Amino acid sequence: MRLALITGEYPPLPGGVGDYTRELARALQARGHVVAVWTDRRGGEDAGSPVPVFRVIRRWDAAAWLALGRSLRAWRPDGVLLQYQAAAYGLGGAMNLWPAIARLWLKATPIVVTFHDLRVPYLFPKAGPLREWSVRFLARSADGVIVTNHEDEATLRAVGIRPLWRVPIGSNIQPPMDLPRAEESRRRLSFPLDRPLVGFFGFLHPSKGFDVLLEAVAALIREGVPLGLVHIGATVAPSDPSQNDYAARCRRRIVELGLQEHIWETGYRPSEEISLSFAAVDLCALPYRDGVSFRRGTLMAALAHGRAVISTIPRVPIPELRDGENILLVPPEDPGALATAIRNVLRDPALRSRLETGARALAEHFAWERIAAQVEQVFEALRPRR
Incomplete structure (x- = not known):
C-alpha cells in the first residue's frame, strides 16, 4: 500500500x-x-x-x-x-x-x-x-x-x-544492543557514582507530575537518603510553549527545596545519550497526575530500557500492568506514597530485579x-x- x-x-x-x-x-x-x-x-x-x-x-x-x-x-x-x-x-x-x-x-x-x-x-x-x-x-x-x-x-x-x-x-528511543552498565554510563555522562539515581523522562508538563517527584525526593533527602534525580530529555516541547510557566514553577521549587546539588538535567540529547541516561539510573519515577497510560511514550521508553518503573494508578484498569511485577503503582499527587515506593525499590534488590524483568517482558508487546x-x-x- x-x-x-x-x-x-x-x-x-x-x-x-x-x-x-x-x-x-x-x-x-x-x-x-x-x-x-x-x-x-x-x-x-x-x-x-x-x-x-x-x-x-x-x-x-x-x-x-x-x-x-x-x-x-x-x-x-x-x-x-x-x-x-x-x-x-x-x-x-x-x-x-x-x-x-x-x-x-x-x-x-x-x-x-x-x-x-x-x-x-x-x-x-x-x-x-x-x-x-x-x-x-x-x-x-x-x-x-x-x-x-x-x-x-x-x-x-x-x-x-x-x-x-x-x-x-x-518507545521512540530504542536501546542499543551494547548499552553499557550503570557505572560506565555514569562516567560517560559525568553523573555521580556515590548515590542512587532516580530518573524522570520527558518534557515538563503539569500532567507528568515532576513537581510531585521533587517533593518526594526532597523528603527522602531530609531523611538522610543519599539520592540524586536525573531529568532525562528536553524541558519544554517546541510545539507547546504553554509548558513554560510550569517549568518555571518547577525550577523555583527546586531552589525552595534546596535540591540544586541533587539534580542533573541532560537537556535535549541524541537518542544514544538518552539511552545512556536510562542505563545510569537505578529506577524511573513517572508520577502522572492522570494515571499511567499506554499513550505515554515516556513510559514506553523506560520499559524498553528495562528500568524499574514507579508510576500512578491508572484511571481505567489496564490488564497488562501488574503492580509489583512489571510496575509499581502509587496514588497520583501523593509525594509521601511516591517517596515510600522509591525507598522500597532502592532497599529491596529482589523487588527492583523483578520490576526490571517485568518491564522488559512488557516492552515486547510494544x-x-x-x-x-x-x-x-x-x-x-x-x-x-x-
Missing part, C-alpha cells in the same frame, strides 16, 4: 508525536509499504531519513487544507493516517475539520485518525463546548479511528465512535513491527468498506 502520514511535528524538531510518526513510518516501510510523511516547515530536514518527508505546510490553518490536498492528490495514496494531538497543530482547529474537507481531493481514499490523546484545541476565546465538539467531529468524519490506550478507547466508544481500534505506541502490523490491518479492514 501507499500510505501517507500527516503530523504536526516531525524530527529533528523534538516531540513525542513526531518521533512516533518517524518510527511507525520506518516500520511500515520495513513491511513493504510505500510510505511518506507530510508536515510543516519547522525543524528543517531530517538528514538521512529513509522515509520521504514533504514539508508543504506553512501554518496549520485553513491554508493547510489546500496545500495537503494538492500534494496528496499528486502522490495518490491508498490510505492516509493523520496523527492528532491538539498541541502539535498549535491548538488550532483547522485539522479537526480536515478529513471532511479532504473528500474534495481524496475521494474514496480511507482516512484514519490516530488520537494520541483527547485534549481539546483552544480554537478561540470562549469557544466552550465547540472545543469538545471539534474533537468528536474529527473522529466521526474519519473512516476509522485509532486510539493508543484503554481510557481513550472507553471515552470514544461511549459516544458511539466506530470503527475504532486500539493500537499502542512504542515492538514497532507489531504496531505496524496492526496499523496495516486497520487499512486492510477499511478497503472493502470503501
